[in-house]
Amino acid sequence: MLERAKRMVAPSARSAVPPFMVMDVMAAAARIEAAGGHVVHMEVGQPAASAPEVAITAARAALGSRQLGYTEALGIPTLRARIARHYAERHGLAIDPARVVVTTGSSAGFMLAFLALFEPGDRVAVAVPGYPPYRHILAALGCEPVLIETTAASRWAITPDMLIAAHRRDPLKGVLVASPANPTGTMMAAAAIESLMRAAEGEGLRFISDEIYHGLDYAFAAETAARLSDTAVVINSFSKYFCMTGWRVGWMVVPETLVRPIDRLQGNLAISVPTLSQIAAEAAFEGSDELEAVKLVYEANRGVLLDGLPKAGLDRILPVDGAFYLYADVSRFSSDSFAFAKRMLAEAHVAATPGVDFDPLNGKSFIRFCYAGSTADMHEAVARIGKWLGAQGG
């Protein structure tokens, strides 16, 4: 009977997506803390700050006074209009609110975009290192992620040449880019995005731009793909700049032809995005004073790490342009970044994410630090890492 039940509930092959190795690091950090240790947490990619006060106030008011039923599948019209206005304010762009879709975080945006753009079996290019769910969601949906290895030579981004070469080897259907990117924190200059987009368009490839870290740019201003083309699918979120990870709300700007298909998909898959979160998200746009203050903390943290980590021994780091990540090459100390991260946690009590989570090709050489915590924690991390590596003769 048990055997029969096991056979009947055998999971589908498509559900066999890899887990995050960082979960092991987090569990080990929790054990250290349970034993009274103090861990500097730089492993999880989320803001330490909470949602802006205006968002919380709007949510509280809505709880007391509104029914909070379903909304339109594409989102509350005033929120869609407010998002469109955001493009006018930040980028000087006129976006038709009809092209804005509210999603359950950008995570649901990827699912909707992939379903609306691709058929099972379609091949989609993604950069490596990169955010793992891109390739895992594509695989779960029956598409084939095509990993394009990036290096310092292309500033850790896919170039037109790389894209065309992959397409010539075996035809692609689309390409996904992120700027600022996770885990590297590097950005593509506007010209780099534009030339890649033109190359994709020239070959008839769909272009998806993950802009979740927009607003968190330090080296130069982040460009939106929405300015460059109205056929690109732009994905964004309230999780990072707006400090609203747990509210699970994001958005897309999509080509006109995809609005109705995505309306149908979202209506069937989710009915609508949580109403309370949509109300809070609309208010969050008025919290920019608070949000810019949080960004200043990230900038200060970035400065502490850029100054301190090389002195502590980690001097090979990728361009720290935006988001709140720093990606460091640790191959001088270890050939296994997972083991390195585990040792750094156990011995220096600093938690970071091994690169293997983001890069099946070269991730063993890298670790990712998230600097969205306090500036005091950054100083502490630098001091601990310096002492730890120093004791190893590094």
Ligand SMILES: Cc1ncc(COP(=O)(O)O)c(C=O)c1O
């Ligand atoms: C590059 C990137 N895209 C998308 C996401 C998903 O975020 P959310 O679903 O909270 O919008 C993350 C989360 O860490 C990310 O780093």
